[in-house]
Amino acid sequence: MPSAHTWSIAKDQNLNEFYMEHAQKLEEVRSVLKEVGEDTLEALLMIDAIQRLGIDYHFHGEIEVVLQRLHTKFNTVSDCHNNLYELALGFRLLRQEGYYVSADVFNNLKDTEGKIQEKLSEDIKGLMGLYEASQLSIKGEDILEEIGNFSSQLLNAWNTHNDHSQARIVRNTLGHPHHKSLARFMAKSFLSDFQGTDGWINVFRELAKMDFNVVKSIHQKEMLQVSKWWKDLGLAKELKFARNQPLKWYMWPLAVLPDPSLSEQRVELTKPISLVYIIDDIFDVHGTLDELTLFTEAVNRWEYAAVEQLPDYMKICFNALNGITNEISSKVYNDHGWNPMESLRKAWACLCNAFLVEAKWFADGHVPKADEYLKNGVISSGYINVDIVDDFPEIISTVAKILRLWDDLGSAKDENQDGHDGSYLECYMKEKPGTSIENARWHVMHTISETWKRLNKECLAPNPFSTSFTKACLNVARMVPLMYSYDDNQCLPSLEEHMKLLVNESI
16 A cells, blocks of 8 residues: 655646646636537536546536536437437436436337347447446336346457457446446546547546646645554554554545545544444454453443453553544534534444344354345444444445445455454355355345445435435445455455555656
8 A cells, every 4th residue: 555645736837826727727617518508418428527537526516507407308308319328328427416317218229129229239339328327227127237238248249359449448338337436546547538629628638637636635635644643543553453554444535525625524534434444353353252242332331330341452442432432523513513422322332233243153153144144244344333323224224235245255355364254155155055156256246236226226316315425325335346356465456556546646
């Protein structure tokens, strides 16, 4: 993982001039968006580019105006349905922003026999659009399932016979569809392929390059803050059995809260996330069952007398947990007039209770039913613990389920740890004797895919949550594969590559 140190935003340019030029580029893009006329496809292309370049946080208002107009047109005018790519792109962009568009718009792609028209196989750009659109399906939308399979098969076949820049773009589409990827992590790759003769493309490119370096400077400062906080906390020195990866843990809030203005929130969110990992290590690799029972009781009671019964290393952990909980509660109260102390304590108790269930299973040699394991695993994933909620709405439980399943699907144990945690795969294979590991893994991937459909549904309007909260939940689900895709050396090459890109490299 890259270390945290200082970098310069613009080595060969006066800082004031840099920010003046950045502001000028912002206004140029804002002007282009406001002036886009009735050309539906060009408007869609602009919004898609802005989102893929990770600069959409500057233009929420302008994007909303365009999408509202397009939503009305999309549902009432059939002209845009004649262009395959325009149809697919419009559907995806609208659904991504919470607008409901019926999947029936794709029924016209079928022939008289109910099969997808063969002539579509020649439109590679259109097929990429269809594949991207299919990622936003919800349960029961068979047509999206069909076009997803249809487009992926044809694109994979086409790719085996081509080896040029278009083939690279196709591979990126298949491997990293936009809806299930983190835009800022993919921005550099998109920027290298973002070419064209339209004047607005160069304006967008220039702003994206400058913005990338501005945001990188912010992340570098945050990493320094996180590193100092972690060193001052002293847990790495006191709890040597536990993981010592503050910069990796910081990648969660970096991905989940990409808006540069949320710098304080990213740093503060890293703190409870770090404690989730430390407590997980106490339960999985170090504590005895008796010690874990005492620790869980102490967290549930949150009283001095209960803490006094703990071994020293657990006292150290609890004191850190108590300090972080008090600190967060104080900040929330000062900023919003609400004290979340009881909700936070309840959330930590909920997490430890779930960890203890798993510890008892291991101690007893008990392998639970797959559904029983997963029900508890949704809580022990740690995701629900981070959110200040007393109930578990579907939008949260689906993300937690995706996290748990991806975690258990990991091809290697985390950081060479010989832990006591169970596995959904193990439970599923014991419950269904004769099931091969390949079939069990296919089942898990299928379950993740079906859970994404539920998450997609929860993100459509109307829902009780803010747009920022909904997008944060989506970003957690998008980040999960990067956090749990271990290679044979028990490393996370994709995550490390993205970390280096975001904090070391300039564009």
